[in-house]
Amino acid sequence: MQRRSFLHSSAALGLLGLGACATTSIPAKARVVVVGGGYGGATAAKYVRMLSDYKIDVVLVEPNEAFVSCPISNLVIGGSRQLADITTPYSALRSKHGVTVVRDIAKTIDTAKKTVTLGGGSTIAYDKLIVSPGIDLMMGSIEGLAAAQASGQVLQAWKAGPETVALRRQLEAMPDGGVYAITIPEAPYRCPPGPYERACQVAWYFKTHKPRSKVLILDANQDVTSKGPLFKKVWAEQYKGIIEYRGQHKATAVDAKAGVIKFEVQDDVKAQVLNVLPNMRAGAIAVQTGLNNLGSNRWCGVNYQTFESTAAKDVHVLGDSIQIAPGMPKSGHMANSHGKVAAAAIVAELSGWAVNPAPMLTNTCYSFVDNKNVIHVASVHEYVAAEKTFKTVAGSGGVSTAPTELEGVYAMNWAQNIWADSLG
Amino acid sequence: MKQPIQAQPRRCAAAGRLVAGLLLATASLAHAQAPAAQSGGADALYLRSLAATCANCHGTEGRAVDGSAVATIAGLPRDYLSTQLKAFKNGTRQATVMHQLAKGYSDAQIEQLAAYFSALKK
Numbered sequence: 001m002q003r004r005s006f007l008h009s010s011a012a013l014g015l016l017g018l019g020a021c022a023t024t025s026i027p028a029k030a031r032v033v034v035v036g037g038g039y040g041g042a043t044a045a046k047y048v049r050m051l052s053d054y055k056i057d058v059v060l061v062e063p064n065e066a067f068v069s070c071p072i073s074n075l076v077i078g079g080s081r082q083l084a085d086i087t088t089p090y091s092a093l094r095s096k097h098g099v100t101v102v103r104d105i106a107k108t109i110d111t112a113k114k115t116v117t118l119g120g121g122s123t124i125a126y127d128k129l130i131v132s133p134g135i136d137l138m139m140g141s142i143e144g145l146a147a148a149q150a151s152g153q154v155l156q157a158w159k160a161g162p163e164t165v166a167l168r169r170q171l172e173a174m175p176d177g178g179v180y181a182i183t184i185p186e187a188p189y190r191c192p193p194g195p196y197e198r199a200c201q202v203a204w205y206f207k208t209h210k211p212r213s214k215v216l217i218l219d220a221n222q223d224v225t226s227k228g229p230l231f232k233k234v235w236a237e238q239y240k241g242i243i244e245y246r247g248q249h250k251a252t253a254v255d256a257k258a259g260v261i262k263f264e265v266q267d268d269v270k271a272q273v274l275n276v277l278p279n280m281r282a283g284a285i286a287v288q289t290g291l292n293n294l295g296s297n298r299w300c301g302v303n304y305q306t307f308e309s310t311a312a313k314d315v316h317v318l319g320d321s322i323q324i325a326p327g328m329p330k331s332g333h334m335a336n337s338h339g340k341v342a343a344a345a346i347v348a349e350l351s352g353w354a355v356n357p358a359p360m361l362t363n364t365c366y367s368f369v370d371n372k373n374v375i376h377v378a379s380v381h382e383y384v385a386a387e388k389t390f391k392t393v394a395g396s397g398g399v400s401t402a403p404t405e406l407e408g409v410y411a412m413n414w415a416q417n418i419w420a421d422s423l424g
Numbered sequence: 425m426k427q428p429i430q431a432q433p434r435r436c437a438a439a440g441r442l443v444a445g446l447l448l449a450t451a452s453l454a455h456a457q458a459p460a461a462q463s464g465g466a467d468a469l470y471l472r473s474l475a476a477t478c479a480n481c482h483g484t485e486g487r488a489v490d491g492s493a494v495a496t497i498a499g500l501p502r503d504y505l506s507t508q509l510k511a512f513k514n515g516t517r518q519a520t521v522m523h524q525l526a527k528g529y530s531d532a533q534i535e536q537l538a539a540y541f542s543a544l545k546k
Contacts, residue, residue: 050484051472336480344473353466362477362528364521378521380477380528396528400520407520413494414481420489421479 026102026122030059032346033116033126035106035285037062037090039332040319041132043339043422049097051347059100059124060093061116064161067423070191071332071366072415073160077168078201079209080371086160088419096424109289111312128346131291131300131309132318132335133283134159135190141279148256154274158190170273171202176210178272183251183261184219185279188299190320190330193226193377195219195277197367200231203239204370215242218249218261218269226329227367227399230375234403238369251276282321291317299323304390305383306345306355307338316342325390327379329363336422337361337381359383361390366411373403374411474533475540486541499546506538 034045037060045060067088075081093099105119109129117123137156139146148154157167171180180202184195199217206213224231224245235243246266253262254276261269261276281287281298293311294301300317301310304325309315319335328334341359348355361381366374379397381390400407475486478497482488486498497505511517512526513534529537 046484047476051469333480337477340473340476340479344469344476348466348469351466353469356466356470356473358470360474360477360528362480362525364481364525376521378524380525382528393528396524398524404520409493410520413488413492416489417483417492417494418480421484424484424489 026118026120027057027059027100027124028122029125030100031056031127031350032058032130033124033128034058034060034130034132035109035116036132036134036283036319037064037067037093037101038132038134038319038335039418039422040335040339041130042067042090042093043336044130044132044316044318044343045099046093046097046422047340047343048346049099051343052350054098056347056350057100058098059102060090061102061104061106061118061124062090063103063105063119065103066090067419068160068164069332069415069419070158070160070194071418072368072412073157073164074194074198074201075368075371076160076164077157077171077198078205078368078371079168079172080201080204083161083165086415088423090423092424106285109285109315111289111315114314127314127350129315130318130339130342130346131283131286131289131315131321132339133285133321135280135320135330136282136284136287137277138279138281141185142251142276143253143262144256145254145276145278148254148274148276151256153256154254154276156277157275158194158277158280167273167275171205174210174213174272177212178210179214179216179270180206180273180275181216181218181261181269181271182275183249183277184217184221184225185277186220186250187225188295188324188330189277189280191365192329192331193231193365193367196224196226196231197369198275199243200234200239200367200369203235203242206242207239213242214244215239216269216271217243217245218251218263219245219247220250221247223247226365227375227377230399230403231367231369234369234375251278280320282317286317286321289315291315291321294323304388305341305357305359305385306349307342308345316346318342325381327392328361328381328390329365331363331365333365333418334361334363336418337363339422357383357385364414366407366414368408368411369403372405372408374405374407375400375403376407376411471536471540475537478537478541485544487544487546496546497541498544500542502538502542505541506534509534509538 034041069086090101108117157163203215250264291300307316318338320330345355364378366376380393488496512522
């Protein structure tokens with residue numbers, strides 16, 4: 001019986017190999033090419049297909065075999081979830097939506113010829129290109145960090161995947177009584193509440209397994225950048241004596257061997273597990289293509305009505321790589337929202353229609369303060385044509401009153417639904 | 425598995441749509457090789473875009489994953505959806521997050537969303 005099932009599935013795989021699902025046959029031309037299969041890119045790929053009633057061909061270029069979510073990844077570091085729990089395959093984009101998913105990197109983009117050349121050497125021509133490469137970590141902004149990272153001693157785990165697990169292993173290996181230190185760069189950076197949630201997750205692990213250990217938050221910003229009063233209350237009550245927060249601590253150098261972080265003004269800090277987050281900027285392919293035209297050349301300017309780059313025609317940039325509008329966080333939920341606005345704009349343009357004059361975005365960021373209790377920040381954003389930007393709708397949005405288990409349930413359901421909305 | 429649908433010339437059966445068809449054909453010429461995109465035109469696309477702002481939490485086309493505590497909103501009665509969204513908006517229905525999000529939509533948008541999701545299958 002098992003053998004027969006195996007043969008059947010092999011036959012099915014063989015058939016799929018001949019169809020649109022093949023990753024080995026790379027079309028020389030596609031109407032829309034998407035670079036990067038995260039929250040922004042995967043959503044855009046799916047919604048271009050859906051909103052065009054499956055009439056526009058889409059090729060998604062993504063080097064990873066499966067999508068690993070940054071939201072919820074702090075729970076893997078805390079130990080209450082596994083990497084498999086936050087991993088979603090790209091198979092449904094192929095089978096349900098007819099997206100051609102190519103497992104490769106985009107090596108170069110020629111915005112004049114409108115082509116993308118892949119690491120494997122193939123070149124794909126596009127009518128519209130979507131660039132959604134996430135962030136690059138600017139290792140050079142902190143002395144000694146590049147080498148410490150390469151040796152595996154000082155991790156970031158700011159892109160979910162193997163490093164998430166590696167950081168968890170460092171915490172497991174740390175003797176009780178040790179110190180975990182996380183440094184936070186000046187805003188803007190990916191996921192404003194993320195570092196504070198991570199501090200909670202590590203503190204929850206210490207409280208339940210290594211009660212003499214400490215968490216140090218060393219923040220280059222003046223104060224907590226997201227959900228400040230809520231996080232501070234949790235730290236003062238639930239993690240009293242475990243978490244210590246220090247604002248205005250801008251890391252300048254790291255000595256992995258000595259376990260020391262140096263700061264612009266303040267005294268050095270010694271810790272057993274160093275989680276040093278440097279400045280961030282738009283993903284490498286966006287920078288290489290010259291799309292990083294704003295924010296000291298760290299971020300990509302876009303026309304917010306369409307997310308078309310202000311540096312290159314027919315190129316749309318999504319997610320963490322863009323120069324944000326007021327009140328717009330660099331979040332997975334926001335990238336998913338960008339993807340839908342860009343997809344609709346592309347479908348309209350390729351159909352010869354006017355682009356939606358009033359696109360909307362939503363954002364909901366949930367943070368787990370332990371393995372069950374959650375706080376959120378939410379907002380709704382409308383495009384204001386007169387000012388050519390998105391603004392939060394007056395009176396909308398807000399934060400939790402306190403951490404609750406009910407929000408913990410909603411947070412996990414949010415994750416499952418947005419994974420399905422982006423990739424399912 | 426669903427095969428990708430190839431671009432096809434749009435067929436206008438009703439005589440009343442002939443003009444629209446011609447306009448579309450003109451538009452297609454202006455945009456070389458543009459496919460005739462989805463039926464319903466630009467306004468339908470804008471409405472689908474608006475409705476897609478709900479999908480991040482409630483699932484694509486309002487269908488949440490199995491067992492989700494966040495409700496499936498596809499196929500719910502139009503009056504119910506409109507009444508509940510307005511109740512979230514004016515604070516008469518308590519919530520963790522929905523009362524904050526509902527305030528981001530105008531009453532007209534709420535009516536559009538209620539009509540859209542009620543017309544979908546569960």
